[in-house]
Amino acid sequence: MLKALIKLAGIAALLGVAVFWFLTAPNPLPANMLTGIENGDVQNGELVFFAGGCASCHAKLGAKGDEKLLLGGRHPLNTPFGTFYAPNITPHLENGIGSWTGAQFANAMMRGIAPDGSHYYPAFPYTSYARMEIEDIADLWAYMKTLKPVDLSNLEHELPLPFRLRRGLGLWKTLFLHNDPIVEIDENDPQLARGRYLVEGPAHCGACHTPRNLIGGMDKSKWLAGGPAPEGKGSIPNITPHKTGLGPWTLSDIAYSLESGFTPEYDSFGSSMVSVQENMAKLPASDREAIAAYLKVVAAVPTVKP
């Protein structure tokens, strides 16, 4: 009887492991999506690069001017879960992504999967990049290959034990990784559609401007309402149209702030928003106007005081 029970418990445990393994398995992009991945357009790729803000994390801390195109990584992100170090994403063969295929790049960007099949931590904002168009990913890939290789090895993230087990991220992804749009808009308005694409996709504004729950997923009910800074001191501003957010700002105030870094009171952006704004300034004016238009139609949510 006891033997039978032990056997049963053993089978149950194995089954549990099997279910966990199944649920946490990487779920790559379908191959038919990737047919054009190696034929991207470098010129548009450069714009996608700035929209995506890659250099803000992958260039070294405090990089200025052309240094922002040296994406050797090692930039620390101090989060409540531990310290993440951005990896080298230059075409360097050993230390960068020089040996990758376009399909591997697309799976990293849109599914958070490394070439070896392991899960990336969502400090890499693939939950936003998942909403990008595959053509933009192809163009970005073409542009990435034009960047200068940097010979700098990756640093190990500094995380407490439970978070060191990447396999479990598969479960996290079933909760938080999908490509449905977040905000309903008038689908016939191309400007709003462009604004939504940029904000919810490549520009990943929600990664900082939306508060997160206990396990690090974005709280969509407070989309863009600001909250505690994901790293360091202070908090992140509410950019919804609520009066405690961007309510008093006009469309041109928002677009101009992204172009120049100045608020309507001629205060200037601080902290990590400076490098975000420098990227936004590289986009066509129509993109900054589209972002402004979108920010005016998202739900107005009051700022939650910490």
Next chain:
Amino acid sequence: MRKVILGTIAACIFAGTAVYAEPIADRKAAMKNVGMAMGSLVKMVKEQMDYDPNVALLSFAVMNNASIGITSLFPEGTEMGIDTTAGPKIWEDMAGFNTAMVKFQADTAAAIAAKPADLDAFKAVFGPVAANCAACHKVYRLSQP
């Protein structure tokens, strides 16, 4: 009468210390003035307002004035309080913060010395002055308290 005098003295001391003990409010007011001056300059750059050399000089002077001695308004112990957006980096790297303010002072002084007579001359000195805002805020300022 005695009470009134004592009260007045107490009020004076309180008012005195209140002014002296509010470096956070003072530095905020100084930066707010810089922002107002910036507003006038940007309106001229964007040609929403005709270029006026006197407005340009006055605005640069307001900025230059704010930069003088402002670093003394960041004493130890004022890292927190009344919604300050001063970043912790100021106290970790006071020397670097001082250097940034000295640069701001030098750039605004150079703009004043240049006495820009027309819009093009003005734009040439405006750029280097304006670049100070983001360069310093990026490192030494929080986005929001």
